[in-house]
Amino acid sequence: MSEVLVCLKDIHFAYNRELVLEDIDLHIERGSYLGLLGPNGSGKSTLLKIILGLIKPQKGEVELFGQPQNKFKDHFKIGYVPQKATQIQSQFPISVEEVISLTAVSKKAAHQALTKVGMYSHRTRLITELSGGEQQRVFIAKALAASPEILLLDEPTVGIDNESQKDFYSLLRELNKEGLTIVIVSHDTEDIIKEVSRVVCVNRRLVCHVSPKEFIEGHFQDELYGDDRKKIIHHHSHA
Numbered sequence: 001m002s003e004v005l006v007c008l009k010d011i012h013f014a015y016n017r018e019l020v021l022e023d024i025d026l027h028i029e030r031g032s033y034l035g036l037l038g039p040n041g042s043g044k045s046t047l048l049k050i051i052l053g054l055i056k057p058q059k060g061e062v063e064l065f066g067q068p069q070n071k072f073k074d075h076f077k078i079g080y081v082p083q084k085a086t087q088i089q090s091q092f093p094i095s096v097e098e099v100i101s102l103t104a105v106s107k108k109a110a111h112q113a114l115t116k117v118g119m120y121s122h123r124t125r126l127i128t129e130l131s132g133g134e135q136q137r138v139f140i141a142k143a144l145a146a147s148p149e150i151l152l153l154d155e156p157t158v159g160i161d162n163e164s165q166k167d168f169y170s171l172l173r174e175l176n177k178e179g180l181t182i183v184i185v186s187h188d189t190e191d192i193i194k195e196v197s198r199v200v201c202v203n204r205r206l207v208c209h210v211s212p213k214e215f216i217e218g219h220f221q222d223e224l225y226g227d228d229r230k231k232i233i234h235h236h237s238h239a
Helices: 044-052 085-089 096-101 107-116 132-144 162-177 189-195 212-217 220-225
Strands: 004-015 018-029 033-037 059-064 078-081 150-154 181-186 198-203 205-210
Touching: 004 044, 018 044, 018 181, 018 198, 033 044, 033 162, 033 189, 044 059, 044 078, 044 150, 044 181, 078 132, 096 107, 096 132, 107 132, 132 150, 132 162, 162 181, 162 189, 181 189, 189 212, 198 212, 198 220, 205 212, 205 220, 212 220
Parallel strands: 018 205, 033 181, 033 198, 078 150, 150 181
Antiparallel strands: 004 018, 004 059, 198 205
């Protein structure tokens, strides 16, 4: 049995008393490549923030690398590329190398991370001069510079053209093959199910945790985005 890096048990979370997530049980195993899908406002980004400890659930338990979240100290093991990272930091005239050095433990680590994402030759350029796809690679390098064991990405392909998206998914495939556990939040359902090894669908509750094949055969897309949103299938599958 694979090592469980993230374990969520009975998670409930509400903003201003409005329930955003309820009854969420989820295991993320080492080496998996997990796509987190759901309509807008379904709680996907909230789930990532709970894993990161940025917000606390009103009910439920979070374990990271086998430890209760409040005892977990090795935060470098979890890399994070937030939503619209490129839009936030690309306003500043800061070089690629300077962006990476914010998280890298050494210059060598920074250069290795940039090499891994194919951006080493751009290291002296300003982040404002790069395309959206290139910027996104830099922010992945920033997350990789601390040598994480799991990488969380929140809607990373927003605002990136199709060609850059293909390159981006190709990069994630390589990183996953090298052993990095990846969780990607996305609304690009068709692209994601071609890439990931597991599909987790959230619409306040956990709709499914299945393989891409089971996702297609089970018509879970209709469950998520169809008219009848109240009809939620509670389907667990831990392969």
